[in-house]
């Protein structure tokens with residue numbers, strides 16, 4: 113019996129066993145949650161089927177969050193098995209390569225801005241809106257963000273603007289759903305080598321700079337993010353909403369470059 117026993121949770125964004133969503137699925141499974149998964153792209157179906165099986169689940173759904181019809185279909189299809197469920201994890205981010213490399217203004221374009229915000233920010237409250245008819249009281253929603261929402265970090269650029277919007281959406285969605293007893297939170301994770309992160313120019317350098325400057329002197333793991341996610345999705349966190357919780361080894365609270 114874990115602290116998520118009896119909870120049914122949808123996990124988006126598992127693409128590899130290095131995905132942050134994989135670490136979240138692992139922790140939620142260990143705490144007794146039943147899991148369903150969404151992914152994007154038919155070519156990943158076999159891989160996601162195997163990942164779902166790791167967590168005792170056969171529920172997988174193809175959903176591109178850039179398309180409202182696919183978001184609606186995801187929840188309608190899920191309702192065939194789970195007429196009601198207890199929340200979801202939004203672990204999705206995307207920006208065109210030129211929008212996350214080099215000089216911010218050089219890489220800036222209206223199209224890049226639109227895509228980054230559409231896929232990485234709008235999709236979270238859009239999913240909350242579409243899921244609402246199927247969510248139990250005391251449901252919890254969670255998204256993943258990064259320090260680049262608040263600070264200008266090298267190369268993160270347009271994605272930083274999208275993450276700032278995503279963090280604002282956590283607060284507004286929490287205000288909207290709070291009276292119904294539902295909670296909405298974000299985790300700001302430290303850098304972790306995943307497929308999405310590899311798209312950010314100079315990511316390896318960012319990893320080592322953060323490890324050197326963090327109070328814990330290393331990078332965080334997907335398991336560490338997963339454990340905090342499991343807590344935030346559980347009734348143990350019943351008093352926590354509209355919050356961004358940092359799982360970053362303390363990096364965001366110290367001045368970089370001054371460690372002994």
Ligand SMILES: NC(=O)c1ccc[n+]([C@@H]2O[C@H](COP(=O)([O-])OP(=O)(O)OC[C@H]3O[C@@H](n4cnc5c(N)ncnc54)[C@H](O)[C@@H]3O)[C@@H](O)[C@H]2O)c1
Pocket residue numbers: 124125126127128130131132133151152175176177178202203204205206231256257258259300301302303304305306307308309
């Ligand atoms: N890795 C890091 O350093 C780090 C740090 C903080 C926050 N995050 C955030 O964590 C989340 C997960 O990223 P990750 O690092 O685990 O990488 P990842 O590549 O494993 O996961 C990104 C996911 O986004 C999905 N995705 C992209 N476009 C989509 C679309 N149109 N519809 C549906 N899904 C789509 C991909 O399929 C993939 O599963 C992202 O929001 C990312 O910004 C990552």
